[in-house]
Amino acid sequence: xxxxxxxxxxxxICSRRHAEELIKSRRVSVNDKVVEELGFKVSDKDIVKVxxxxxxxxxxxxxxxxxxxxxxxxxxxxxxxxxxxxxIDDDRRIYPVGRLDYDTIGVLLLTNxxxxxxxxxxxxDDVEKVYVAKVKGMILxxxxxxxxxxxxxxxxxxxxxxxxxxxxxxxxxxxMVRITIHEGRYHQVKRMFESVGCDVLKLKREKEFIxxxxxxxxxxxxxLTPKEVAIxxxxxxx
Ligand code: URA
Numbered sequence: 001x002x003x004x005x006x007x008x009x010x011x012x013i014c015s016r017r018h019a020e021e022l023i024k025s026r027r028v029s030v031n032d033k034v035v036e037e038l039g040f041k042v043s044d045k046d047i048v049k050v051x052x053x054x055x056x057x058x059x060x061x062x063x064x065x066x067x068x069x070x071x072x073x074x075x076x077x078x079x080x081x082x083x084x085x086x087x088i089d090d091d092r093r094i095y096p097v098g099r100l101d102y103d104t105i106g107v108l109l110l111t112n113x114x115x116x117x118x119x120x121x122x123x124x125d126d127v128e129k130v131y132v133a134k135v136k137g138m139i140l141x142x143x144x145x146x147x148x149x150x151x152x153x154x155x156x157x158x159x160x161x162x163x164x165x166x167x168x169x170x171x172x173x174x175x176m177v178r179i180t181i182h183e184g185r186y187h188q189v190k191r192m193f194e195s196v197g198c199d200v201l202k203l204k205r206e207k208e209f210i211x212x213x214x215x216x217x218x219x220x221x222x223x224l225t226p227k228e229v230a231i232x233x234x235x236x237x238x
Contacts, residue, residue, distance in 0.1 A: 001041040004030060007048055010093060011055040027051050044115065060113040062224035063088055066216040067108040067205075073099040084108060088221055097121060098184050106131075106205035107213060109224075119235050120209060123159075123183045126235050127209045131189050134202040135175045138168055143196040147179065151195040158192055159183055174201070 002010075008019035008028065020038055022028050028035045029049045030042055042048055048055045067073070067084055075085045075095045084096050088110060097109040097117045111117055120127055139147075144165070150157040162180035169175075179189060190200045206212060210231055216222065 001043050003038075004028060004035055004040045004042050004048060005038065007042055008050060008055065010058065013050065013055070022050055058092060058112060060116070061090060061092055061094060061111060062113065062116065062229055063090070063094070063110045063221050064211050064216070064224060065108045065110060065221040066213050066218055067100050067105055068218045069103050069105050072102055073108065084110065087219060100205060101187065101190070101203070104203045104205065105218065107208045107211050108205070109208065109211065110221075115236075116229065116232055119232055121184065124235065125182055128180050128182055128207070129184065129205060130178065130180045130207040132166070132204045132206055133177045133179060133189060133193065133200045135177055135193055136199040136201055137173055137175065137197075139165055139175050139177060139196075139198060143198070146196050147192055151192055153185060153188070153191050153195065158185070158188070161192070178206075 005016050005019035005023060008014065008022065009016040014022070019028075023035050023038055023040075026034050027050055029052075030040065030046050032047075032049070044057075065084060065087060068087075070082070071087065072081050072083050073096045074083050075093075077083050085094055088094060092112050094110045094112045095117070097111060097120050100106065100108055109117075109120065144163055147163045148161055150159065150161075152158075159182055162178075164178045165175055166178055167176040179192070181188060181192075185191075189203055193200050210228065211224075
């Protein structure tokens, strides 16, 4: 839900300030009822009209980015650092679906479709996230089992995870671990490893749901196909 003046401004016909003036002058309606208050909220399904003319709906767009290191996952940064949105050549108001840390690389979706974003961000068994973590030290069986069965983060257990050590290098004392989770809590993977006494040195998201990095170099992106978008929406019907 968004304030109606924000929706009017986003459609490109005027500034938010001017949209407020339009509301005060009773020139704005939602579903054919004149809007009486500035804070009025509307959803995607509501029909907003100005002077009886419906706003043009912004075309929905969907991108898959191979996020590079050193880019912030947000639409804006108060310190003016580069954001993932800056990497996409599109003037619409797109935003990332969930987040990856500044130093985490890999699969990141971006869109201007709130419903699409909600479907993927809602923890679900269908939406798995596969990470490869470069971890200091050797991960022994008891630690692996803890990671698999759940560890406490902020007093709440993590859900079951699939965890596999791909390699251990004795010389550098470094393990490469593939971990699959179905949640997206803040710094989840790093904090899971931390909770068993291991530091994550590097982290890459290889896959989220059906989306992987095939064909995308670091910093590259592509549009999703209509079929891919439909597959995400099919999760909603379950
Ligand atoms: N877990 C983390 O700790 N960091 C990320 O960026 C993603 C998952």
